[in-house]
Every structure is written in structure tokens, then in C-alpha cells.
Amino acid sequence: MSSKKNMADFLETTTELARENNTIDASLYSKFNVKRGLRNEDGSGVLVGLTEIGEVHGYVMDEGEPTPVPGRLLYRGIPIENIVKGFQADGRSGFEETAFLLLFGKLPTKRELDDFSSILAENRELPGDFTESTILKNPSPDIMNKLSRSVLTLYSFDPNPEDVSIKNVLRQSIELIARFPVLVAYGYQAKQHYYNGKSLYIHPPQEELSTAENFLAMIRPDKQFTQTEAEILDLSFVLHAEHGGGNNSSFTVHVVSSADTDTYSVIAAAIGSLKGAKHGGANIKVISMMEDIKNNVKDWSDRKQVEDYIAKILKKEAFDRSGLVYGMGHAVYTISDPRAILLKEKAAELAKETNNQEEFELYNTIAEITPGLFADIKKSNKVISPNVDFYSGFVYKMLRIPTELYTPLFAIARIAGWSAHRLEEIISGGRIIRPAYKSVVGKKEYIPLKDRK
Ligand SMILES: CC(=O)SCCNC(=O)CCNC(=O)[C@H](O)C(C)(C)COP(=O)(O)OP(=O)(O)OC[C@H]1O[C@@H](n2cnc3c(N)ncnc32)[C@H](O)[C@@H]1OP(=O)(O)O
Numbered sequence: 001m002s003s004k005k006n007m008a009d010f011l012e013t014t015t016e017l018a019r020e021n022n023t024i025d026a027s028l029y030s031k032f033n034v035k036r037g038l039r040n041e042d043g044s045g046v047l048v049g050l051t052e053i054g055e056v057h058g059y060v061m062d063e064g065e066p067t068p069v070p071g072r073l074l075y076r077g078i079p080i081e082n083i084v085k086g087f088q089a090d091g092r093s094g095f096e097e098t099a100f101l102l103l104f105g106k107l108p109t110k111r112e113l114d115d116f117s118s119i120l121a122e123n124r125e126l127p128g129d130f131t132e133s134t135i136l137k138n139p140s141p142d143i144m145n146k147l148s149r150s151v152l153t154l155y156s157f158d159p160n161p162e163d164v165s166i167k168n169v170l171r172q173s174i175e176l177i178a179r180f181p182v183l184v185a186y187g188y189q190a191k192q193h194y195y196n197g198k199s200l201y202i203h204p205p206q207e208e209l210s211t212a213e214n215f216l217a218m219i220r221p222d223k224q225f226t227q228t229e230a231e232i233l234d235l236s237f238v239l240h241a242e243h244g245g246g247n248n249s250s251f252t253v254h255v256v257s258s259a260d261t262d263t264y265s266v267i268a269a270a271i272g273s274l275k276g277a278k279h280g281g282a283n284i285k286v287i288s289m290m291e292d293i294k295n296n297v298k299d300w301s302d303r304k305q306v307e308d309y310i311a312k313i314l315k316k317e318a319f320d321r322s323g324l325v326y327g328m329g330h331a332v333y334t335i336s337d338p339r340a341i342l343l344k345e346k347a348a349e350l351a352k353e354t355n356n357q358e359e360f361e362l363y364n365t366i367a368e369i370t371p372g373l374f375a376d377i378k379k380s381n382k383v384i385s386p387n388v389d390f391y392s393g394f395v396y397k398m399l400r401i402p403t404e405l406y407t408p409l410f411a412i413a414r415i416a417g418w419s420a421h422r423l424e425e426i427i428s429g430g431r432i433i434r435p436a437y438k439s440v441v442g443k444k445e446y447i448p449l450k451d452r453k
């Protein structure tokens with residue numbers, strides 16, 4: 001009998017095997033007209049669904065070619081800028097109104113908004129011994145990982161988890177929208193305590209506070225926050241709440257919902273998608289990329305020095321060697337992402353107040369020079385600009401929010417959009433999503449074990 005291999009030795013001999021036998025000849029994709037990443041040849045997305053929830057515009061078709069235009073984002077047909085102006089003019093929080101709009105397809109009346117806000121407030125508290133048994137007993141170094149495990153565990157606390165009737169899915173969705181800030185805040189506190197040796201703070205949610213206010217109170221030992229901090233976080237929640245059906249996590253919601261599974265399974269899958277560095281996880285990557293740039297560029301005000309370093313990143317010679325400048329580029333937007341424009345305005349205000357103007361200028365320099373460098377180095381005609389993740393982390397940093405919470409903050413907002421897409425898939429989808437993969441391996445013989453080499 002051969003001696004037992006340990007995992008490290010086993011991987012040493014099998015990693016290349018896995019790579020070799022999973023590498024498909026790149027020319028076959030064009031030969032069989034495969035829409036890689038569900039993208040057409042011209043970069044536009046393959047049309048796979050209809051939605052009334054979110055609309056994302058980044059180009060217009062001109063003589064069959066996508067032509068860049070400034071980005072536009074609409075929730076249920078209403079431009080995002082008008083939604084923001086509306087609640088800001090009233091001096092109230094906007095996330096609850098936005099979640100209602102996304103779920104129900106209309107702006108709430110005053111009465112409907114009050115009812116919805118108080119239902120959210122009443123449902124924030126976690127059930128039974130959930131905090132002790134699930135969050136504190138099983139902390140995670142990663143809050144997105146903790147969030148998805150918490151969501152999956154909520155299944156066991158739900159008296160009616162499998163029922164996919166609209167009324168039941170709506171109930172589950174509202175509970176999740178209410179509880180996400182609590183799950184994230186407690187997951188963070190557990191990490192701080194068990195991994196970082198800090199004191200443990202479990203502040204109960206307060207009924208009179210908005211989603212953003214509650215979140216800030218729950219992550220701070222003294223529960224204190226300023227009105228400006230709450231307003232900016234609320235704005236960020238509104239801007240992150242929805243982005244059409246095609247973004248990776250909302251599409252995940254459509255795909256998994258179409259199999260007729262439970263709400264917790266669907267939302268856990270979406271959280272896994274959002275965590276990715278090319279999707280919501282980019283907001284954390286931007287911060288580590290900026291730290292790397294700050295450490296490697298001597299004079300941030302010297303455009304040439306910054307250019308040289310960004311060129312190195314694009315050539316896979318610096319930072320994480322992926323070749324990506326995080327926070328830049330988008331599958332739909334070209335010239336601009338309207339959310340990045342609004343977040344940049346907030347970043348400018350905060351940078352002035354908190355004396356972070358030098359760093360703000362560095363962000364702006366990178367935003368300005370990357371599109372040109374990208375075009376030159378990658379020989380690409382794809383038009384790129386800062387996306388929502390570019391300035392959001394910098395804004396959170398100036399709000400004194402710890403970095404590991406940046407992607408979870410995205411999830412606290414996006415649960416509203418995911419819930420709306422799940423309902424839309426259940427009500428209007430009606431077919432299991434099942435595209436085709438062509439097998440290109442050919443026929444092979446089964447060889448008996450004793451004859452294999
Ligand atoms: C909330 C959000 O999800 S917003 C997006 C957050 N993600 C990021 O900021 C990560 C950086 N950006 C990216 O990776 C991409 O721009 C994406 C994933 C957002 C969109 O990508 P797509 O529009 O689908 O472009 P696609 O993946 O087809 O890229 C085309 C080429 O441009 C490159 N590219 C796209 N964006 C960037 C970038 N920011 N930096 C360097 N190269 C880029 C790709 O690597 C690819 O190169 P290749 O042909 O050599 O493989």
C-alpha cells in the first residue's frame with residue numbers, strides 16, 4: 001500500500017493537472033459564438049430578462065455600435081438624482097422610502113412610509129438566542145462570510161421558511177431588510193472581540209432611529225453619531241440599493257430564485273456574489289490599492305509619478321498583479337457612473353471638513369489618468385470611468401467606519417434591490433434559468449483502474 005499523502009503534497013502534484021484539464025482553447029469561444037460573461041461582441045450585455053425595478057444606462061446604439069453617454073440610473077422609472085433631492089429637501093432619511101419604492105413599485109404616501117418604517121423598526125431585533133448561538137459562538141474574520149452564514153441560519157428561526165407565496169416572501173424580505181444592519185453590526189462586534197481582543201458591544205437597535213442611524217449607533221461603543229454622518233450613510237444606502245437585473249448579485253438572485261428555492265438560500269448566494277472583488281468587494285480593494293499607491297508614490301501631487309505607478313498596476317507589475325485598477329470601469333457605464341458623481345461630491349465636502357484634501361486630490365488624479373492609460377496599455381476602446389466603489393470607501397473612511405464593513409454596507413443597501421428582483425422573478429419569471437454550455441471535450445474511453453497510467 002502506498003504511503004498516505006498530506007494535502008500540501010497532493011496539491012503540489014495535482015494543481016497543474018487541474019489547470020491543464022480545465023483550460024479550453026480560447027479560439028473555440030469565437031468559433032462557437034459563445035457570449036463569454038453573457039456579453040455580446042461589442043461589450044453590451046446579452047438580453048436575458050425584463051425588469052421594472054432598476055434601469056442602468058451607459059451607452060446608446062448608434063448605427064449598430066454602442067456609443068458612450070453619461071450614465072443614468074433610475075429606480076422604478078425615477079432618476080436617482082430626483083429621489084435624492086426629494087428626501088434631502090424634506091430633511092428625512094431616504095433608504096426606507098427607496099426600499100418601499102423598489103419592493104412595491106410606487107413612492108409611498110406619508111402614511112405608507114410611516115407604516116413601513118415602523119414595521120422595519122419592529123422587526124430589527126434578532127429572534128430567540130440568535131445573537132448568542134449564531135453570531136457570538138461562531139464569529140468570522142470576514143463580515144460578508146458571517147452575514148451569509150447568519151442569513152442561512154435565520155432559516156431555522158423562521159416558522160415558515162419554504163413557502164414561496166408572495167405574502168410569505170414579502171414578509172421574509174422585509175425582515176431581512178430590517179435585520180441586515182443588525183447582523184452586520186453584531187458580526188463586526190464579534191470579530192472585534194474574538195479576533196482583535198476588543199471589548200464586546202452588543203447595542204440593541206433603537207425603534208426611533210433610521211436604518212443608517214441604527215447602524216452607526218450599533219457599531220460605535222458610545223452609540224454616538226452626528227446628523228451629517230447619518231445623512232451621508234443614508235445617501236450611500238440609497239445609491240447602493242439597486243442596479244437592474246444584470247449585475248452579478250441581482251442576476252444570482254434571479255438564477256437561484258428561478259429554481260424555486262427558499263429566500264435564505266437565494267440571499268446567501270447573492271451575498272457571496274457581492275463579496276467578489278470585481279463586484280461589491282471592489283470597495284475594500286480600492287482602499288488597499290490606495291494604501292499601496294500611497295506607499296509607493298513619493299509625491300502624490302506629481303502626476304507623472306502617479307501615472308507611472310498606475311501603468312505598473314495595469315501591466316500587472318504592481319499591487320495585486322491582477323492588472324485591474326479597482327473602482328474603475330463598468331459593464332454598462334462608460335463616461336460616468338451617476339452614483340460615483342454623487343459620492344465624489346460628498347467626498348469633497350468631507351475631505352475639506354476632515355483635512356483629507358491631499359488624499360482626495362490623489363483619488364481625483366487616479367480617476368483622471370486611468371482611462372487614458374487603460375486605453376494605451378490595454379489597446380482597448382472600452383471607455384472607463386470611476387464606478388460606485390471608487391469614492392465610497394474613502395467616504396466611509398472619513399465617516400470613521402472600519403474598512404471591513406465597506407462591502408457589508410453595500411449588502412445592507414442591496415438587500416432591498418435583491419428582494420425586489422426575487423419577487424419579480426417569482427411573479428413574472430416563471431422558467432428555470434438554464435442557458436447552454438457546449439461540450440468540446442470529445443469522446444473518451446473509460447479505462448479500468450488497473451490499466452491506468
Ligand atoms: C458595484 C460594482 O460591481 S461596480 C464594479 C466594481 N469592480 C471594480 O471596480 C473592479 C475593476 N473593474 C473591472 O474589473 C471591470 O471594469 C468590471 C468587472 C467592473 C466590468 O468589466 P467589463 O465591462 O465586463 O469589462 P471586461 O471584463 O469585458 O473587460 C474588458 C477588458 O478590460 C479590462 N478592464 C476592465 N476594467 C478594468 C480596470 N478597472 N482596470 C484594468 N483593466 C480593466 C479587463 O480586464 C478586460 O481585459 P482583457 O480583455 O485583457 O481580459
Ligand SMILES: O=C([O-])CC(=O)C(=O)O
Binds near residue numbers: 242246279331332
Ligand atoms: O451593474 C453592475 O454590473 C455592477 C454595479 O454597479 C452594481 O451592481 O451596483
